[in-house]
Amino acid sequence: TQVFNFSSGPAMLPADVLRQAQEELCDWNGLGTSVMEISHRGKAFIEVAEQAEKDLRDLLHIPQNYKVLFCHGGGRGQFAAVPLNLAGSAGVADYVDGGYWAESAAKEAQKYLTPNVIDACTTVDGLRAIKPMSEWQLTKGAAYLHYCPNETIDGIAIDETPAFGDDVTVVADYSSTILSSPLDVSRFGVIYAGAQKNIGPAGLTLVIVREDLLGKANIACPSILDYTVLAKNDSMFNTPPTFAWYLAGLVFKWLKAKGGVAAMDKINQQKAELLYGVIDNSDFYRNSVAAANRSRMNVPFQLADSALDAVFLEESFAAGLHALKGHRVVGGMRASIYNAMPLEGVRALTDFMQDFERRHG
């Protein structure tokens, strides 16, 4: 049976990339050694690093006045790095709360500034939704506005980029949706993403930061989280996660060969339509997020009869459909369908779901 892994992370990589990495593992580039064993300061690795950055810049059309940083620390590292780098003298920043991760970011920021938490959650016809941006109460003089465009656990998305004028620096946690659809980087002050969903293995974190925001870090900011220090040292102030960086580079090449972010966007749309379609056309399954805010990356769904959850998980696993158990906070099921998940995988899941419904409905 072919296995499709619907896990939310860590690390969803395209099968082709894993195969290439396996082939090159012990003998990279004819060097007779692994890429993870060569010096990060040597010419060979610097070429890998620079090519990865170039390919990412091409994929996202990153303007010249933005630095790309390859860091440690994950998404949660950035929950601290953002206020430490950007708070300046303002002492306050706006945090849009649309779900678990946005709320977690605000909690961490509280150590360094006063977050003005904007509760953006609401319900529409009994379904979870995000309030319109016109209802978000921003703070005058806030250092920045932080939000999370894709809530990995809740399956809630904010697709519209916040637009409150040039005075408002928008910071976004793109951990679970970067490179899944086109993105206008120029609308953001900072975009960050833990690599482990759409990019590569855990341990690598991407930061895309507008240059004029550099040089403002709090004196207490650890150097390894300081955007200015990282930028000055080409993300090699300390030893970077070189193997993860190399794998990310392979994923960027794979994405380019697939037709880039626009092509991914189309496939991701097809995948999401297929899965939500099956959920919506049945009384056996349901999703509790309003259509306008449904995530295309993480699809939580419940069985109408939760007594069937265990047998659903057992049978789906046996059919090669792995890791469908929902996050403990939300319960039920969750299918994460990042870039690395092919359309066939989602089709295998929906075929299984319909068959399961016929047998147990």
Ligand code: PLP
């Ligand atoms: N932000 C989002 C949207 C996430 O999905 C996650 C983890 O799943 C995090 C932040 C936390 O990332 P990390 O575990 O790399 O700190």
